[in-house]
Amino acid sequence: MAFNKVGFILFVILSGAIIMGGNMKSVDGKICPQICYGAAYMTCPSSCDEHLPPLCNCCIAKTGCTLYNDDGIPICTAQ
Template sequence: MAPSAGLRFQLLSILIYACVISVGINMVSSKACPLYCLDVVSMTCNGTEVNFTRCNCCLAPKGCTLHLADGRSVYCS
C-alpha cells in the first residue's frame, strides 16, 4: 500500500529540515577567509623560516608571522 500524501509531506519536511540543520552546523564550524592577499615575501612559524608562504593569516597556521614586502610583519593568532 502506498503512503498517503500527508505522510509523504511529513517525511519530505523532516528530510528538508535535517538538511538545513546539517548545512547550518557545517557553516558555523567552518571558517570564512577574506578574499585578499598580502604581499608576503617570507613566513616564519615558531621562529623558524618555512619554505612555503600563505597570502593572509586566514590561510596560515596559528602562531606564524607573515613578513611583508614593505618591511612590516603580521602575526597570525
C-alpha cells in the first residue's frame, strides 16, 4: 500500500516535470556574470548604429552590439 502511494507521487512529479519542461527555452550555453555595467546606451549592427536602451551587460546582448559610457567610450562588445 505504501509503495503505491510513493509510486503515484513520483508519477505526478515526473508528469509535471515533463509537461513543464515542454515550455522551457534552450539556452546557448553561455555563462553570464551577474554584473550590470550601467551603460548609457547601446548600438547594434541590425539597428544601423542607432542609440538603443542598453542591456545590463554584453553577455546578454545580441552578437555585435556594443555598450557605451556617457562619454561615448565603449564598455564591451557582445561576441
